[in-house]
Amino acid sequence: MSSSLIEQAKQKAAYQAVDEHVLPSHRVIGVGSGSTVVHVINRLLQRDPELNAKTVFVPTSFQSRGILLDGGLKVGDVEQYPNVDVTIDGADEVDSQLNAIKGGGGAHLQEKVVAEAANKFVIVADYRKDSKLLGEQWTKGVPIEVVPFAWRAVQKKLQDMGSKDAELRMAVAKAGPVVTDNGNFLIDAPFGLIREPAQLLKDLKLITGVVEVGLFCNMAEIAYFGCEDGSVRIRTK
Numbered sequence: 001m002s003s004s005l006i007e008q009a010k011q012k013a014a015y016q017a018v019d020e021h022v023l024p025s026h027r028v029i030g031v032g033s034g035s036t037v038v039h040v041i042n043r044l045l046q047r048d049p050e051l052n053a054k055t056v057f058v059p060t061s062f063q064s065r066g067i068l069l070d071g072g073l074k075v076g077d078v079e080q081y082p083n084v085d086v087t088i089d090g091a092d093e094v095d096s097q098l099n100a101i102k103g104g105g106g107a108h109l110q111e112k113v114v115a116e117a118a119n120k121f122v123i124v125a126d127y128r129k130d131s132k133l134l135g136e137q138w139t140k141g142v143p144i145e146v147v148p149f150a151w152r153a154v155q156k157k158l159q160d161m162g163s164k165d166a167e168l169r170m171a172v173a174k175a176g177p178v179v180t181d182n183g184n185f186l187i188d189a190p191f192g193l194i195r196e197p198a199q200l201l202k203d204l205k206l207i208t209g210v211v212e213v214g215l216f217c218n219m220a221e222i223a224y225f226g227c228e229d230g231s232v233r234i235r236t237k
């Protein structure tokens with residue numbers, strides 16, 4: 001499939017999710033991160049400007065904050081707005097139970113906080129992210145944000161837990177590791193097919209030095225997948 005068709009699939013999922021879940025009565029909207037969320041923001045910008053002027057948007061990264069500000073929307077944070085009406089975000093992979101891997105762009109810490117602050121968490125993605133089990137299609141591993149000084153110790157623990165290929169994520173246009181929006185490092189830890197994501201999440205969070213894990217378990221209420229044929233597949237819990 002061409003990249004423009006994939007973009008169309010992302011756009012269809014994003015537009016439908018905004019249309020069905022961002023209501024005129026909502027005053028605080030959580031906005032995730034990544035390439036699919038760009039379409040979410042574009043759709044939000046097509047709403048009645050008077051309605052947008054009465055709404056605060058809570059971004060989850062430097063990326064989404066910048067796009068919201070460029071669009072002239074009012075941004076806030078969870079410290080000011082701990083009660084979010086709905087959060088819409090992308091995902092790297094979603095399983096049949098709506099558990100998700102997130103953090104391919106390193107934004108999962110803020111994303112999880114804003115998703116948990118929301119009354120409803122909605123995922124938007126293209127068909128490549130739709131799996132029966134996590135780890136089927138996203139084979140780079142579970143993104144894990146770690147405090148920098150602990151990265152080697154955390155990597156060793158992950159290897160002991162069976163993720164032999166757990167690797168520090170390296171930057172592309174900079175020498176050295178990726179540094180997150182929160183000043184931390186990332187380790188990508190492959191665990192093969194993840195049959196019990198909630199248990200894995202608990203085990204990973206108990207490792208000292210781990211800040212947050214890119215496994216979102218039992219959080220999403222609904223997921224929209226843009227398909228190859230132009231339709232949108234919806235999965236609910």
Ligand SMILES: O=C[C@H](O)[C@H](O)[C@H](O)COP(=O)(O)O
Nearest residue numbers: 034035036090103105106107
């Ligand atoms: O850290 C990044 C986020 O979790 C993204 O939502 C995720 O990587 C999906 O991004 P995209 O829509 O670009 O595939």
